[in-house]
Amino acid sequence: MGCGGSTDKSDDGTLKRLKKPKPWRHSEPITRAQLKKMREEFWDTAPHYGGKAEIWDALHAATEAQLELAQAIVDSAGIIMTSEDMSVCYDERGAKYELPKYVLSEPANLVKDH
Template sequence: MGCGGSSLSNADENSKNIKKPKPWKHSEPITRTQLMQMRDEFWDTAPYYGGQKVSDDIISNISEIWDALRAAAEADIKFGQTIVDSAGVIVQGADLTICYDERGAKYELPKYVLSEPTNLIKDN
């Protein structure tokens, strides 16, 4: 007989399988070009708004985490999971909207970098 309360999920609590965020709607219909511009702007500025900024080696680590998060967000789910696991990223929920690095620094990703809105319209 085994212990009824034990499970493999309790052994590795930090390893959660990532999923795409729930469907969302932008405040107004946007084109794919506008969405891609929003994503590019976010990724260009993200390292300046997340993680800990204490020393050059920590800043380098933050940049690597942001790079890993971008790669995971742009990859399919299974490969994204591999990237997150390899980078030591701790995912708080079911998607990548809130993550932490191994030092406890928080990284927040908006849903528009993780999936498309329900009101995406075709470019002209």
């Protein structure tokens, strides 16, 4: 990825587009409520990791949107994706934004709330 935007060409010359994250498992089964709490804690503290608040806001919105809308959000915010699942992104000034798996998708071992 270059630094022109999220739709820069990948190494094979095709445009890099958002894709559904790969399946993953949490270290132990968790409930939807626990996952929600983890996500809320991450997004509450994310701006403290550095970068711009508006980029964190755009990433947050993109993680909660369907793929097409998420792609539009990323493109309009000028976010540079180095991974197709948004786990590692940069803003136009080169600040790095790392997103944990649990904000990108649900784990395979999600259990029903009690």
